[in-house]
Amino acid sequence: MDSADTAKLKKRKINAAIYFMNMHAVETMVKAEDLGKTVETSAGQLTILKGINLEIKKSESVAIVGESGSGKSTLLGLLAGLDTPSRGVIFLDGNEITALDEEERARVRGESVGFVFQSFQLLASLTAVENVMLPAELKGETGAGKQAHALLKRVGLENRAHHYPRQLSGGEQQRVAIARAFASSARILFADEPTGNLDTKTGGVIIELLFELNKEFGTTLVLVTHDTNLATRCDRAIHIDSGMLIAAENTDSGYSAPAVEGN
């Protein structure tokens, strides 16, 4: 092999490496390595999450399930870049968010993430439609009002557009929060018990809406839920027990075993 051939081979190898790196970046939406969270309490240190490893692909729908207090909301907040871990690394939509400061994490969240909180977190001084408009307005998108009204209609709240959160029931506030998460045209939507405050029928409508979003726009869904209907609709479930991922059996309800990576 002459030196020209060697150079060609080297170039081909480099291109192949770049190709695989890009493939990886496109395919993986969330990756967590050895994630841990310990907090100080009056009773001493409390370890909430212990050595979590997981990977969520683009356009995947994943349910995070487990008992109350097992660490689901804490994990979701970390993966979404709302909170910082005590140890470990998180990649979110191609960004190593654990290497970023709060301002840079806020930028990544604004660009990529929608979040439905367990406690709604609507702004009390804004009406339903203004709450829904907020993410698009912050991005400077035009037509935020029209889009917000359309989204409120999809969650069955067109007659509540000008109500303030205090004038809405818990389930209605939940639906406004979901409409708002949709308005951010997020690439990944994190939702903490999105059907937790809803009756079966309204919950069903919301589940349909979540999966329409997943299908139409390829939005990655990461949902904390106690609702087996919702968990079985997801591609897979991640089980968490006392802050650790546990391998799941395939269940009759249909969801497949979670991806549990050992160290």
Ligand SMILES: Nc1ncnc2c1ncn2[C@@H]1O[C@H](COP(=O)(O)OP(=O)(O)OP(=O)(O)O)[C@@H](O)[C@H]1O
């Ligand atoms: N900032 C904090 N300080 C002290 N303890 C905390 C803190 N945040 C969470 N915890 C504790 O960590 C544990 C996990 O909390 P987390 O909210 O993640 O649970 P969860 O699985 O979402 O539960 P649920 O299903 O009830 O919402 C709980 O025992 C909680 O009391």
Ligand SMILES: [Mg+2]
């Ligand atoms: Mg929770």
